[in-house]
Amino acid sequence: MDKFRMIFQFLQSNQESFMNGICGIMALASAQMYSAFDFNCPCLPRYNLAYGLGILLVPPLILFLLGFVLNNNVSMLAEEWRRPQGQRGKDPAVLRYMFCSMAQRAMIAPVVWVSVTLLDGKCITCAFCTAVPVETLGNASHPDLSQEEMKLVLARIPCKEIYDGQELIANEVAIRYLRCISQALGWCFVLLMTTLAFLVRSLRPCFTQAAFLKSRYWSHYIDIERKLFDETCTEHARSFAKVCIQQFFEGMSTDLAATRCHLPSKAPADAGEAAEKLLGITDRGTMNTALKSWHRCKPPLHLHPPALPTGNGWAGEGQPPVQPPVPRREMAAYYSRV
Numbered sequence: 628m629d630k631f632r633m634i635f636q637f638l639q640s641n642q643e644s645f646m647n648g649i650c651g652i653m654a655l656a657s658a659q660m661y662s663a664f665d666f667n668c669p670c671l672p673r674y675n676l677a678y679g680l681g682i683l684l685v686p687p688l689i690l691f692l693l694g695f696v697l698n699n700n701v702s703m704l705a706e707e708w709r710r711p712q713g714q715r716g717k718d719p720a721v722l723r724y725m726f727c728s729m730a731q732r733a734m735i736a737p738v739v740w741v742s743v744t745l746l747d748g749k750c751i752t753c754a755f756c757t758a759v760p761v762e763t764l765g766n767a768s769h770p771d772l773s774q775e776e777m778k779l780v781l782a783r784i785p786c787k788e789i790y791d792g793q794e795l796i797a798n799e800v801a802i803r804y805l806r807c808i809s810q811a812l813g814w815c816f817v818l819l820m821t822t823l824a825f826l827v828r829s830l831r832p833c834f835t836q837a838a839f840l841k842s843r844y845w846s847h848y849i850d851i852e853r854k855l856f857d858e859t860c861t862e863h864a865r866s867f868a869k870v871c872i873q874q875f876f877e878g879m880s881t882d883l884a885a886t887r888c889h890l891p892s893k894a895p896a897d898a899g900e901a902a903e904k905l906l907g908i909t910d911r912g913t914m915n916t917a918l919k920s921w922h923r924c925k926p927p928l929h930l931h932p933p934a935l936p937t938g939n940g941w942a943g944e945g946q947p948p949v950q951p952p953v954p955r956r957e958m959a960a961y962y963s964r965v
Contacts, residue, residue, distance in 0.1 A: 655739075656736070657686070657690055657736045657737075657739050657740040657743075660686075660740075661686075661740060661743050661744060661747070662743075666682065666749045666750070666753075668749070668752075668753035668785040668786060669753075670753075670782050670783045670784075670785060670786040670789065671782055672757055672775075672778040672779060672781075672782040675753050675754055675756060675757065675782050675785075676754045676755070676757075678753060678754070679750040679751065679752075679753040679754025679755070680750070680754050682744065682750050683741065683744050683745075683750045683751075683754070684741075686737075686740055687736075687737030687738075687740045687741055688737070690733075690736040690737045690740060691733050691734065691736070691737045692733075693733075693736075694729075694732060694733025694734070694735070694736060694737075695729060695733050698729050698732065698733070700725060700728075700729055700850065701729065703725075703849060703850060703853055704722065704725045704726060704729070706853075707721075707722060707725075707849060708722055710922060710923075710925075711922075711923050711924070713923050713924030713925055714924045714925065714926060714927045715924075715925045715926070715927050715928060718842075718845060720838060720841070720842045721842050721845045721846050721849070723842070724839075724842035724843060724846050725846050725849075727827075728846070731824075731827065738820050741816060742813055742816055742817050742820075744813075745809050745810065745812050745813030745816055746809070746810055746813040746814070747809075748805065748806035748809035748810060749785070750809070751805055751806070751808065751809035751812070752784070752785050752802055752805040752806060752809065753785045755805060755808075756781055756782060756784040756785055756801065756805060757778045757781045757782055759781055759784070759796060759801045759804060759805065761777070761781070761795060761796050764796055764800050764801065764804060765795050765796035766794060766795060766796065772795075777795075780792035780795055781795075781796075781801075784796075784798055784801045784802060784805075785802070848928075856921070860918075862904060863904065863905065863906070863908070863914075865901075866901040866902070866904040866905055867905060867908075867909075867914075869901040870901050870902050870905065870909075873901075
């Protein structure tokens with residue numbers, strides 16, 4: 628049990644690294660999911676586009692939402708956004724920083740899925756097979772077909788076993804053409820996401836360093852404050868339960884002593900320590916009031932340290948110099964002469 632507690636404390640103290648690891652695992656899982664996914668194009672003009680684009684865009688959306696669900700800071704962000712103003716103002720810059728930090732991690736798995744899908748080319752081939760330029764790649768001497776018949780033939784390009792338009796356009800030519808376009812889009816997408824990540828991670832702190840540091844500091848403060856509040860509430864609840872149970876058994880022992888004429892045993896010392904940790908909150912109504920007060924009007928972020936004498940912003944400046952203490956031997960010699 629102690630080993631699990633140590634692992635849990637380590638994960639709590641290294642939450643950012645842990646979340647980065649989770650996002651990396653999700654990215655690898657998304658790539659593995661696509662490689663294990665059996666893609667079957669319907670090969671129908673009305674469904675090819677919807678199915679291909681659905682496989683390309685719907686799983687990334689699910690992975691993006693899943694990245695938010697697995698992030699523990701989502702509830703903290705929602706609580707900070709929805710809480711009343713109270714005695715502490717809400718800084719929109721801090722909320723934006725928290726949301727952007729979570730979004731950056733949640734975007735890793737969707738980006739990997741879209742990149743792998745585009746580089747593979749099956750979705751684009753299925754979605755846009757009816758848009759193949761037959762005039763350029765096909766047989767121009769083929770008898771003319773109606774628009775509906777042309778779409779029906781081209782929609783079967785991804786399905787080699789049922790394709791029957793070799794006289795119109797070769798199946799391998801159309802697939803290679805669409806796959807090249809898909810791979811080009813995939814590499815462009817990878818380059819775009821890499822450049823965007825570089826700009827966000829590297830250049831943003833250079834232009835707004837003070838605002839960036841301020842937002843990062845207060846976002847860490849909100850996270851730490853919430854953890855400490857939960858730990859304090861847990862400790863108070865444990866002390867409250869210990870004192871309540873102790874009082875219950877004391878009452879039972881008193882009743883037994885009254886019936887059997889035995890003296891009640893002395894209360895253990897840990898019950899007194901638990902009572903000291905209650906800090907005067909010893910009933911349910913007072914505790915509920917304290918919790919509501921914490922949510923509605925959190926204490927202002929302004930501590931009151933002892934005032935130090937200051938001049939132009941430096942402690943001790945402008946004050947008379949302090950004389951060093953006189954040694955005892957010199958004081959004794961002085962009084963002997965006097």
